[in-house]
Amino acid sequence: MLNAKGHREMQAQSSIKFDAASKKFYAVVGSVKVRSKSREYVERRIVELGGAAVTAASAVTETAASSEFGINERFEFVEQMVNMVSSRTMSSAIVSGPGGLGKTHTVIASLKKAGMQDITELTGFEVGQRISSSRCFKIIKGFSTAKGLYRTLYEGNGQTLVFDDCDSVLKDPVALNLLKGALDSYSDRWISWNADIRDEDLERSFRFTGQIIFITNRNLADIDQAVRTRAMCVDLSMTAAQKLERMQVIAASADFMPDSAPEHKADALALLTEYMARVETLSLRSLIQVVKIRAEAGANWRNFAKYVISQGA
Numbered sequence: 001m002l003n004a005k006g007h008r009e010m011q012a013q014s015s016i017k018f019d020a021a022s023k024k025f026y027a028v029v030g031s032v033k034v035r036s037k038s039r040e041y042v043e044r045r046i047v048e049l050g051g052a053a054v055t056a057a058s059a060v061t062e063t064a065a066s067s068e069f070g071i072n073e074r075f076e077f078v079e080q081m082v083n084m085v086s087s088r089t090m091s092s093a094i095v096s097g098p099g100g101l102g103k104t105h106t107v108i109a110s111l112k113k114a115g116m117q118d119i120t121e122l123t124g125f126e127v128g129q130r131i132s133s134s135r136c137f138k139i140i141k142g143f144s145t146a147k148g149l150y151r152t153l154y155e156g157n158g159q160t161l162v163f164d165d166c167d168s169v170l171k172d173p174v175a176l177n178l179l180k181g182a183l184d185s186y187s188d189r190w191i192s193w194n195a196d197i198r199d200e201d202l203e204r205s206f207r208f209t210g211q212i213i214f215i216t217n218r219n220l221a222d223i224d225q226a227v228r229t230r231a232m233c234v235d236l237s238m239t240a241a242q243k244l245e246r247m248q249v250i251a252a253s254a255d256f257m258p259d260s261a262p263e264h265k266a267d268a269l270a271l272l273t274e275y276m277a278r279v280e281t282l283s284l285r286s287l288i289q290v291v292k293i294r295a296e297a298g299a300n301w302r303n304f305a306k307y308v309i310s311q312g313a
Helices: 004-014 039-048 056-066 071-086 103-113 146-155 173-183 240-251 262-274 284-296 298-309
Strands: 017-019 024-029 032-036 092-096 136-141 160-164 189-192 205-208 211-216 232-235
Touching: 024 039, 032 039, 071 092, 071 103, 071 211, 071 232, 071 240, 103 160, 103 211, 146 173, 146 189, 173 189, 173 211, 240 262, 240 284, 262 284, 262 298, 284 298
Parallel strands: 092 211, 092 232, 136 160, 160 211
Antiparallel strands: 017 024, 024 032, 189 205
């Protein structure tokens, strides 16, 4: 039988609804109505307002992502996966999780540390300079059609291709089939385009010899299973507490806001820890904002910072 606390938790869980028109989650706790695009934020506000200790949805996320491996350990796994891809031990990796906590930075830094050369922009290379495609990587961002993906794979053959925030190809059935061929672990990975090709420079099929790293803000469970099973995957989904744990590691790095005073970073982290339930979209951008406010806003910096971080979309 459920005790009084159990009944309160069930009521709070069932109170979270989704408004399709505004694309926001909302809940009513007493006389207070909470609305946000982030379900996590609504859950945290329910806790702050005296509702359930945790909702079923957030409990599943925390169990799957953090019961055994902490967030900083999972970022170490990202570095190891990137090393295996850059050495061609594995052909692909998928890094998923919320934006703003350093996924892309970790991948790019790991590639460079492994001796890979960024050829995304060729302006830094001399005309005629020889480049070993097997030791190069290229970053692809933004929307892509299935045919655009086919061209990217064709022109980037032999290289390591980093798809960053290109979630459109994960929703297109044709693009997904192309990805399945590119991500496979077989020694011969053939990619074909059987539809009409008007571009004379594109062949109808080719043997793909490159590597792929896919960086996405989508939940790992939402990605096509056939794509997931062909690649090494790391899930960087985080609770608010884990986000702050990750921020503490980033803030301690000499590369993070090097011109800011260490005490300002410490004060900013302390404020975010204290008021994380009120931050709608907690990310590294939140920390950067508060550090700057701490440095410039004078004696009233705490109230100013609390207001700013509570206004996230």
